[in-house]
Amino acid sequence: MQIVYHIGAHCTDQESLHASLVKNNEMLVQKRVAPASTPKYRNIICGHLKAKAAGSRLEKTRLELLADILGNTEADRAIFTNGNFIRVPNRIFENEVFYTLTVEKLQAFGTLFSGHDIEISICIRDPESFVPAAFGELHGRSYDRLMAGTRAEVLQWHGLIDQIRATLPNAKITAWCNENTPFIWPKLLRCVMWLTDEDPVEGGYDLIASALTQSGTQNLQNYFKANPPASEKER
Numbered sequence: 001m002q003i004v005y006h007i008g009a010h011c012t013d014q015e016s017l018h019a020s021l022v023k024n025n026e027m028l029v030q031k032r033v034a035p036a037s038t039p040k041y042r043n044i045i046c047g048h049l050k051a052k053a054a055g056s057r058l059e060k061t062r063l064e065l066l067a068d069i070l071g072n073t074e075a076d077r078a079i080f081t082n083g084n085f086i087r088v089p090n091r092i093f094e095n096e097v098f099y100t101l102t103v104e105k106l107q108a109f110g111t112l113f114s115g116h117d118i119e120i121s122i123c124i125r126d127p128e129s130f131v132p133a134a135f136g137e138l139h140g141r142s143y144d145r146l147m148a149g150t151r152a153e154v155l156q157w158h159g160l161i162d163q164i165r166a167t168l169p170n171a172k173i174t175a176w177c178n179e180n181t182p183f184i185w186p187k188l189l190r191c192v193m194w195l196t197d198e199d200p201v202e203g204g205y206d207l208i209a210s211a212l213t214q215s216g217t218q219n220l221q222n223y224f225k226a227n228p229p230a231s232e233k234e235r
Contacts, residue, residue: 001066001076004119004192005109008083009099010092011133012123012178016207018081020189023202033194034075041069042082049108062113077194089137093150099160106167118171120164121192125178127155182207 006017021028021035028035048058048065060068070078086099094100110118125133131152135143157175164173174191176184186204195201205224209217 002117003113004079006081006121007085020203032076034070034073034078052108093148096149102163121174124157
């Protein structure tokens with residue numbers, strides 16, 4: 001089975017991917033793609049990863065684990081999303097390191113789903129806007145506590161991507177910039193959902209609406225309805 005995990009990052013598309021999966025659930029099930037229900041699979045995966053980190057023996061096989069997550073859904077591809085998978089917002093920086101538990105968490109995840117084709121997706125954001133946005137998530141805590149001695153000017157996303165690649169060398173990685181997300185959202189949805197250019201996608205214009213007025217969004221949708229693009233490149 002193909003296992004897709006969208007791991008954030010914080011202060012990017014938030015829960016937009018999960019919301020789009022919900023909108024397209026009926027079609028995805030027909031195509032044997034399972035967008036798992038949020039609270040259930042996050043708790044199950046988190047519980048198993050904590051048990052593994054503690055050295056405990058897992059009580060269930062990998063097949064039983066997937067059965068717990070997916071229920072009776074028959075699927076060739078499962079999609080999970082969790083922006084807090086690596087760290088919660090107030091621990092993004094720790095010991096002068098950016099996302100300290102990347103290797104540990106992904107190693108455990110890779111072991112948990114070994115034998116499956118793992119894909120990791122991540123949305124990154126310009127550090128100049130990422131740090132203030134992350135600070136805004138702390139709700140009154142100090143800037144110094146957020147940064148934990150880390151200098152903002154040395155924040156580099158390529159180091160995190162390199163860690164993902166080194167930890168899961170056989171995994172497919174899909175990464176994109178938050179600043180581009182509203183304009184490439186339909187393409188991203190098709191990529192993550194395993195759909196073709198011909199497959200209809202609900203919610204493809206949801207994020208562009210954040211950059212347009214209500215009338216502008218309606219005009220855009222009307223235009224594409226009257227002039228459907230022949231391909232994603234044309235879009």
